């Protein structure tokens with residue numbers, strides 16, 4: 001990303017859905033670049049509408065599997081990464097498809113700058129437990145804690161969870177000196 005030096009910081013959002021949090025991040029950080037990754041076309045359309053309606057100038061959309069992007073990028077490029085409600089794959093036989101695994105966390109640690117942070121939230125208790133287990137395996141790369149998501153926008157999937165009475169679990173990860 002040769003244009004990276006034009007921005008105060010670079011933020012990545014993975015699986016932005018309809019882009020509620022992406023638009024919020026772009027408005028809150030006008031001097032940052034928000035790299036927004038999503039494969040769901042209707043969601044990309046919603047974010048494009050938001051960009052046009054709010055004249056947002058600092059979002060770049062990547063419309064393929066985020067791993068394609070992460071493999072190509074140089075190390076230590078992002079200041080912050082957000083992953084809100086990654087697909088939960090609730091059936092046990094599908095758990096292997098979950099994004100938040102040890103190997104993926106290692107890639108996040110590689111592309112985050114020193115002192116970079118990642119926010120990962122899920123509305124599925126079983127996924128939260130699994131995320132914690134995967135984070136335990138990555139303790140040499142991240143410190144982590146569970147936080148409240150107060151002050152962050154409520155996304156479509158979070159809204160559904162709240163309506164169904166499910167709590168939201170948010171992890172804040174901080175890259176250790178790497």
Ligand SMILES: C[S@@+](CC[C@H](N)C(=O)[O-])C[C@H]1O[C@@H](n2cnc3c(N)ncnc32)[C@H](O)[C@@H]1O
Pocket residue numbers: 014015016017018037038039040043064065066067083084085086087088099155156157158
């Ligand atoms: C459960 S939805 C959550 C959407 C949104 N963050 C929210 O909270 O409303 C998960 C999203 O991640 C996207 N996604 C899943 N795997 C992805 C990948 N490898 N790269 C980019 N997006 C991905 C899906 O298309 C889907 O829209």
